[in-house]
Amino acid sequence: MTRGLLIVFSGPSGVGKGTVRKEIFDTPSHSFEYSVSATTRAKREGEVDGVDYHFISREEFEKMIENGEMLEYAEYVGNYYGTPLKYVNETLDKGKDVFLEIEVKGALQVKEKAPDGVFIFLTPPDLAELRKRITGRGTDSPEVIEQRMQTAREEIEMMSLYDYAVVNDEVHHAAERVKNIIKSEHFRVNRVIGKYKEMLEEFSV
Amino acid sequence: MTRGLLIVFSGPSGVGKGTVRKEIFDTPSHSFEYSVSATTRAKREGEVDGVDYHFISREEFEKMIENGEMLEYAEYVGNYYGTPLKYVNETLDKGKDVFLEIEVKGALQVKEKAPDGVFIFLTPPDLAELRKRITGRGTDSPEVIEQRMQTAREEIEMMSLYDYAVVNDEVHHAAERVKNIIKSEHFRVNRVIGKYKEMLEEFSV
Structure with missing residues (x-):
């Protein structure tokens, strides 16, 4: 069986990843599974364990890191966030x-x-829009805001390590673009060539 | 201005490239231009010069090759086919x-x-289907048919040099896949990163 695609959807803080992701998963036609992250931060009003996050203790999280059970993890504003590998x-x-x-x-x-x-x-x-999003919450100190800006600058530089850059101008459009990209990636030659080579061998017998 | 994408749509003889291409261009929503090939073969019933092909003489064609005015060309069953660069x-x-x-x-x-x-x-x-298409015309000698098969085998091996492999199971589906791929390619990081780097520089001033 052909292995599924691992789709990594990411971007600067405050860009609206969660909103676009929800729009993508609200479409009945999507055919991929959402991997729920684990976190050590406190559950917020309305969040559901196992749906929004797996809420686990700092101790459990650090044990999973040690055992190589996290595909990735990061510490952000004092809390761990990560993806269980299993x-x-x-x-x-x-x-x-x-x-x-x-x-x-x-x-x-x-x-x-x-x-x-x-x-x-x-x-x-554009970046002005990003600044607005970062400062717009209005409850943080100038230092925190400047720190977020610096992070955003670095993150945009990191864009070069990605395959695709999708603009979040409108949530609906951004979600459509992401879904299209996932569809098209299934046709990339390096993902299907093995299947064709097998067919070719069968035929030559 | 960002330069357009060069989309190269190709595949084994008899796979149905022309039919899928027509379906793609019949959609009013496509936003790309079809490059009409030049050929030295005789015009067939119903074909229009400048629409199906630019029908030119062998002499004209060879002069364009010499002058480097062909992006690509090939000789196929005794006739030249090529893409004028201009x-x-x-x-x-x-x-x-x-x-x-x-x-x-x-x-x-x-x-x-x-x-x-x-x-x-x-x-x-699948390859059995390809064999059917190749032999199905029913008017060619076994040698010609075997030659086509060998060509098809070589062409499928050449697939590895392409970016995408799209299955022509149904013309409508194949056309949709190609259109999706073209849309998604516009979001590839290596095509857009320059624009973002400019934005970043403006912001840092």
Whole structure:
């Protein structure tokens, strides 16, 4: 069986990854599985364990890191966020695509471990818009905001390590683009050539 | 202005490239220009000069080869087929995508000259189906048929030099896949990163 595609959806903080991801998964026609991240941060109002995140303790998280059970992880504002490896591998082995929505630092770890994944970077319409999104919450100190800006600059430079850059001008359009990319990636020659070579051998007998 | 994409649509003889290409261009929503090939073969019933092909003489064709005015060309069953370079470059410079439907040998020449093109290979549903298509015309000698088979085998091996392999199971589906691939290719990081780097520089001032 052909292994599923590992889709890594990422982008700067505040760009709207979660909103676009929800739009993608609200479409009945999608054919990939969402990998729920694990985190040590506190559950927020309305969040459901196992749906929004697997909420686990710092101790459990660090044990999973030690045992190599995290495909990627990062510490962000004092909390761990990561992708448990087991679910990802089991789903790919079933021939299903797995969709990860993760931070840039995590995506770079996945890139090292699984370079044949599809790496999609969500970008703001322009940087001024990104600044607005970063400062717009209005509850943070100038230092925190400047730190977020610097992170955003670095993250946009990291874009070069991705396969695709999708602009988040409108959530609906961004979601369509991502779904199209996933469809098209299934036709990449390096993903299907093996199947054709087998056919060719059968025919030559 | 961002230069257009050069889309190279190719595949084994008899796989149905022309039919899929027509379906693609029958959609009103496509946004790319078809590059009409030049040929020295005789015009067939119903074909229109400048629409199906530019019908030119052997002498004219060989002069264009000499002057480097062909992006690619091949001799096939005693006739030349080729892509005049001028139209392709002018259209790409306007920021429009150019769509070439050409034979495999020609596609490999384009690959050498324009490796950043999008190379799409149309494949038969399976090789038995391809054999049926090749022999199905029923008017050719076993030698001619065997020669076509050998060519098909070689062409499928050449698939590895392409970016995408699209199965021609149904014309409508194949056309949709090709259109999706073209859309998605516009979001490839190596095609857009320059624009983002400019934005970043502006912002840092």
